[in-house]
Amino acid sequence: MGRRSDHSREELRALIVAEGHRQMAEVGFAKFSAREVAKAIGYSIGTLYNVFGSYDQLILAINGHTLDLWLADLEAKLDSLPASRLRAAIDAYFDFALGNRNAWTALYDFRLPADEVMPEDYRIKVTAITEVVVREIRSELPTEHAGEAPALARSLLATVHGHCYFALNGTFALLGEQDPLAAALDRVDDALARFKS
Template sequence: MARRNEHSLIELKAIVLNAAETIITEEGFAALTIRKIAMEMGYTVGSIYMVFASRAELILHINARTLEDITTCLQPISATADIEAWLKAYLHYAQTNPDRWRMIFTPHSPEAEPLPDWYQAQLNSVFQQFATHFTQSPQAVQALWQGIHGICLLSQSDEIETSVLLLLRTFFGAGSLTSPDYYQEKVMIDTIKFATYESKK
């Protein structure tokens, strides 16, 4: 095994991310600190700041890894026409990796800075796997995607899959897949937004 001073910056970055993911998996996101990561690695805190300018930047890279993992895991299913199978696999990933999944949707920086392009591309890759199963308007599909995540974040774990599939089937019933009706889609979008708003009260 290479000594600490023999690692390149690329290798050091991977070591930091691996240590962070171990802590998140074993102890939860709340336990993640720069000092604890350094202890897990057997490095100094300063070593981490050699490859990540801030904790927020580190978390962004952890989330990017999670998004890449989701995309890879679901790629075989996304090639099929079975959106319910894709959603079940997505929900299974979220439930078996709860802390890593929730981190994606949790703000970690006080500054309202735009997401970097490389990170936005990772987010889009997951959404595009989902969106490819639909022919409705992009606005309608985006509203459905947001509604699904509202359910995931706010429902009890044993109710999530049932609620998500009910929402999906209701969405399909709101208009034709091949020739969607604008008014029906608008009603469905408003219904999803209202349900998400009500669940947050």
């Protein structure tokens, strides 16, 4: 029997997100079940939908928690570094993905229906990670090219992400790539070099 009044709405939201994130990290998006989350916390599935409105909004809340953890991890790893921060950021990208494989891939496996707009608070979380990369790329560029950092960051994020994703799903192993992180760093260095010559 579900507990109907043990928690306030905000407490319940936090409880659901925490358990949902735990389960997402354990089983991944393809095997994720809102019903299992409800069962684990002792509430009905209807309670989850009452709090979040829909399955999609529940997944966004769980993925938003992953983004919060990722940003905190990234900033923590960069805080103590005076130099070579871009390389450290790329290394942190790989580390977080490898250490949180299922939760990280859920960020990319889930898609909102085409007719739904991404909530602003979620967009801000995604943008916050991108802004860290923009900041670090800008610091590597000559002053006269600083304005190109946002476009370059988007391109380099795609490059690093592709290397990371291929490393996680085994594609690079099939292709014989032994060190995807080093390959990603080389591609970033190649891109930056054209602005420094």
